[in-house]
Amino acid sequence: MSVIDQLFVKLRNENRKALMPFITAGDPDLEFTAEVIQELVARGASMCEVGIPYSDPIADGPVIQASYTRALGRGIKLADLLESLGNVSPQISAPLVTMGSYAIIYRHGIEKYADALSERGVAGMIVPDLPLEESPQLAKVCAARDLSLIQLVTPTTPPDRTLKIAETSSGFLYYVSVAGITGERTELPPELVERVSWLREQTPLPVCIGFGISQPEHVKLLAPVADGLIVGSAIVRRMANVTPKNRSTTLQEIGDYVETLLSALE
Amino acid sequence: MPTPPDSCSANVPDAAGRFGQFGGRYVPETLIHALDLLAVEYDAARQDASFQAELDELLKNYVGRASPLYFAKRLTEHCGGAQIWLKREDLNHTGAHKINNTLGQALLTLRMGKQRVIAETGAGQHGVATATACAHFGLDCIVYMGEEDIRRQAPNVFSMKLLGAEVRPVSSGSRTLRDAINEAMRDWMSSVESTHYILGSVVGPHPFPRIVRDFQSVIGRETITQCREQFEGLPEVVVACVGGGSNAAGMFYPFIELDGVSLVGVEAGGRGNQPGDHASPLTYGSPGVLHGSFSYVMQDEDGQTCDVHSMSAGLDYPGVGPEHSYWKATGRVDYTTCTDNDAMHAFDTLARLEGILPALESSHAIAQAMEIARNRSSSEQVVVCLSGRGDKDASEIARLKGESLG
Numbered sequence: 249m250s251v252i253d254q255l256f257v258k259l260r261n262e263n264r265k266a267l268m269p270f271i272t273a274g275d276p277d278l279e280f281t282a283e284v285i286q287e288l289v290a291r292g293a294s295m296c297e298v299g300i301p302y303s304d305p306i307a308d309g310p311v312i313q314a315s316y317t318r319a320l321g322r323g324i325k326l327a328d329l330l331e332s333l334g335n336v337s338p339q340i341s342a343p344l345v346t347m348g349s350y351a352i353i354y355r356h357g358i359e360k361y362a363d364a365l366s367e368r369g370v371a372g373m374i375v376p377d378l379p380l381e382e383s384p385q386l387a388k389v390c391a392a393r394d395l396s397l398i399q400l401v402t403p404t405t406p407p408d409r410t411l412k413i414a415e416t417s418s419g420f421l422y423y424v425s426v427a428g429i430t431g432e433r434t435e436l437p438p439e440l441v442e443r444v445s446w447l448r449e450q451t452p453l454p455v456c457i458g459f460g461i462s463q464p465e466h467v468k469l470l471a472p473v474a475d476g477l478i479v480g481s482a483i484v485r486r487m488a489n490v491t492p493k494n495r496s497t498t499l500q501e502i503g504d505y506v507e508t509l510l511s512a513l514e
Numbered sequence: 515m516p517t518p519p520d521s522c523s524a525n526v527p528d529a530a531g532r533f534g535q536f537g538g539r540y541v542p543e544t545l546i547h548a549l550d551l552l553a554v555e556y557d558a559a560r561q562d563a564s565f566q567a568e569l570d571e572l573l574k575n576y577v578g579r580a581s582p583l584y585f586a587k588r589l590t591e592h593c594g595g596a597q598i599w600l601k602r603e604d605l606n607h608t609g610a611h612k613i614n615n616t617l618g619q620a621l622l623t624l625r626m627g628k629q630r631v632i633a634e635t636g637a638g639q640h641g642v643a644t645a646t647a648c649a650h651f652g653l654d655c656i657v658y659m660g661e662e663d664i665r666r667q668a669p670n671v672f673s674m675k676l677l678g679a680e681v682r683p684v685s686s687g688s689r690t691l692r693d694a695i696n697e698a699m700r701d702w703m704s705s706v707e708s709t710h711y712i713l714g715s716v717v718g719p720h721p722f723p724r725i726v727r728d729f730q731s732v733i734g735r736e737t738i739t740q741c742r743e744q745f746e747g748l749p750e751v752v753v754a755c756v757g758g759g760s761n762a763a764g765m766f767y768p769f770i771e772l773d774g775v776s777l778v779g780v781e782a783g784g785r786g787n788q789p790g791d792h793a794s795p796l797t798y799g800s801p802g803v804l805h806g807s808f809s810y811v812m813q814d815e816d817g818q819t820c821d822v823h824s825m826s827a828g829l830d831y832p833g834v835g836p837e838h839s840y841w842k843a844t845g846r847v848d849y850t851t852c853t854d855n856d857a858m859h860a861f862d863t864l865a866r867l868e869g870i871l872p873a874l875e876s877s878h879a880i881a882q883a884m885e886i887a888r889n890r891s892s893s894e895q896v897v898v899c900l901s902g903r904g905d906k907d908a909s910e911i912a913r914l915k916g917e918s919l920g
């Protein structure tokens with residue numbers, strides 16, 4: 249059983265739900281990323297998703313794009329990013345997963361990338377531009393190392409394809425709430441609850457919902473039907489104006505914000 | 515990298531969109547269903563005689579096809595070698611080869627029952643050709659264009675507006691074609707149920723590289739017929755410029771299994787061979803993933819896309835269509851580069867000797883063809899794809915030359 253499998257067994261036994269924040273690595277620097285991860289886990293986040301900055305992220309809205317641009321503008325390198333994850337992972341009780349383009353993973357070498365994650369105590373990866381048909385090779389490489397390769401299902405995915413994706417996903421299944429890009433939304437699609445409920449009946453795999461979630465009301469609505477919720481842009485937006493002076497207050501603010509979501513999860 | 519297969523097939527891509535090891539589909543799951551539907555619709559359309567007849571009729575009476583194959587006598591004499599023949603895609607309605615693809619894809623849009631079209635554009639030729647097809651069929655049209663390209667291709671921006679399209683400036687990244695494709699893809703992520711994305715080159719996820727190649731192949735098919743009629747044979751060499759690679763793919767594809775014909779693709783050599791100074795992924799790049807497909811690309815060691823440079827907006831792109839990577843790997847097509855300066859010189863030469871203003875993109879192919887012709891005998895023929903006309907470039911050329919307009 250992978251680390252993520254164990255987490256969800258435990259959560260399901262305790263009848264609890266996961267909250268998984270997304271943070272861009274290296275925005276504004278890797279030290280801050282590590283601090284945010286530690287703060288959020290201390291506040292009660294069950295997992296953390298670490299965004300690997302990419303020059304051409306087509307699934308991302310303006311907030312995450314801008315944070316990738318900032319991180320790349322400061323010259324972040326994959327080797328440093330991976331090293332810093334290796335420093336954080338032993339200090340936290342929650343699994344880390346990377347979210348990064350296949351362009352980056354392929355260039356690094358898929359085995360080398362998987363080795364790097366397992367050596368540094370990272371539990372798995374999400375590869376948003378690697379659909380089912382292109383994923384068997386990476387899935388094998390991940391399985392051999394007990395890394396989870398988390399696959400995505402979206403509102404445009406037909407039911408039969410959804411089942412195939414669920415069969416190949418490991419760790420959990422990522423349900424994308426909207427047909428669209430990342431970014432906060434006030435309204436989520438009305439059929440979301442029904443769709444996720446259906447999906448959870450089809451698969452033993454835990455289902456986590458992401459994209460658009462930002463408000464305690466979203467959490468209250470969705471937590472009962474899912475195993476976990478993923479929050480990205482709402483956190484990344486709060487990191488946009490970090491300066492040496494306001495680092496600790498920003499950290500506090502992000503922590504407080506995530507805590508409002510965590511209390512809605514109860 | 516695996517060893518290259520020794521023969522090059524025209525029977526590509528396979529069902530997964532692979533040209534040898536290249537191609538495929540590296541896009542978010544949100545888009546997969548639409549790509550599947552597009553592939554199915556395209557297969558049905560290909561086998562539907564009425565679809566083909568409707569497209570042929572448009573190409574003839576609306577675009578003005580067949581485009582002429584013109585013997586450039588004075589240019590030939592100037593080079594003093596092989597005969598240079600120009601395939602005049604510049605004479606098409608809207609002034610470039612791009613319309614061959616946009617009319618085909620607009621017909622597919624109608625077949626799929628979609629009313630809204632999005633497109634990206636670099637030089638603006640694909641944007642104009644998409645806006646034109648949409649005006650013709652009464653479709654809503656939005657064109658994404660980088661701010662740098664809006665500046666250097668201003669006449670085309672105004673044309674698109676006159677044609678009823680909305681031009682959305684893209685201010686991210688290098689503010690060129692690559693960023694325009696990113697923005698169009700992001701639009702499509704949210705609008706995929708109601709919108710068709712008319713991609714403008716043989717790039718992107720399957721089935722785009724195949725669809726665009728097929729619609730552009732009218733160029734090569736006509737050329738073969740015209741060569742047989744006009745000089746009773748086939749040319750020794752065929753030359754085309756390569757941005758994303760659509761005019762080259764359309765020209766080369768019908769020649770792929772005609773082994774006696776050499777095929778030469780010309781990338782933008784820009785200011786030189788240092789990273790950032792050119793836009794030549796096939797020459798200086800390596801295989802990787804960009805914009806949904808596995809192909810040669812200019813990336814750094816972390817997989818981040820590099821900035822590239824070409825004075826010509828249509829060639830200023832860090833990637834290239836996967837079929838070109840396949841043709842490179844199999845050795846069927848030779849790829850080379852042409853600098854900004856050499857292309858500008860070819861532009862001037864063609865203007866003065868033949869009374870033709872070529873697009874800056876096409877000028878790269880002209881420069882290479884002149885070079886090839888010089889080293890061959892007068893009994894041989896070199897055919898160049900003159901992919902577009904240069905009117906759109908007049909003000910940018912004036913700026914580059916330090917002259918004022920008029």
Ligand SMILES: Cc1ncc(COP(=O)(O)O)c(C=O)c1O
Nearest residue numbers: 639757758759760761828875902
């Ligand atoms: C006249 C002309 N030629 C060539 C190109 C390059 O595109 P491709 O390589 O897809 O033919 C463009 C692109 O805008 C163009 O306008």
